[in-house]
Amino acid sequence: MAIDHTSISVPEDKFKECVALYVKALEPLGYEIAYQFGEYTVGLGSKLDARDNYKAADFWAIGTKESGGKAHVAFRVSDRAVVDAFHAAAILGGGQDNGAPGVRAHYHPNYYAAFVLDAAGNNIEVVCHNP
Known part of the structure; x- marks a missing residue:
């Protein structure tokens, strides 16, 4: 079982x-x-889902009239360099640093992650569990 979106x-x-x-x-x-x-519903995902031949969107942003939530979303990757690239790109894109790339040994010895906050205060994380 896996998260669909x-x-x-x-x-x-x-x-x-x-x-x-x-x-x-x-x-x-x-x-x-x-x-x-x-105007206020965007789905991001892979370019094409090879299995079903349709665009796959598993991360959705939904606009609300309220102040918005304070969600935490973590994307799993298999390479620590991707964690670094995410953090650098997010900062360039206007994100606020909420944890530079690095090991978070209090989770487990190979938990390598970076965190950024968007303008609404949502915490976006990319994590690699590999050594």
């Missing part, structure tokens, strides 16, 4: 800024905008 809420007045960050930060993971419905 995740969505986070962001306030409409910060929606474009947050989506711009997600696009930039998740590019090293192979993500791009796969779907957009209206």
Whole structure:
């Protein structure tokens, strides 16, 4: 069993800024905008799901009139260099550092992760569990 998709809420007045960050930060993971419905619903994912021959979106941003949630989303990768690339791209894309790339041994000895906050305060993480 695996997670099929995740969505986070962001306030409409910060929606474009947050989506711009997600696009930039998740590019090293192979993500791009796969779907957009209206002005405030964007799905990011792989370019093409090879199994089913359709674009796959597993990370969704949904605009809300409220202040937005404070979600935490972690993307798993198999290479620590991708964690580093994510963090650098996210900072360039306007994200706020919430934990530079490094080992978090209090989780386990090989937990290598980086964290950034978007404009709405959502915590986006990329983690590698390999040594």
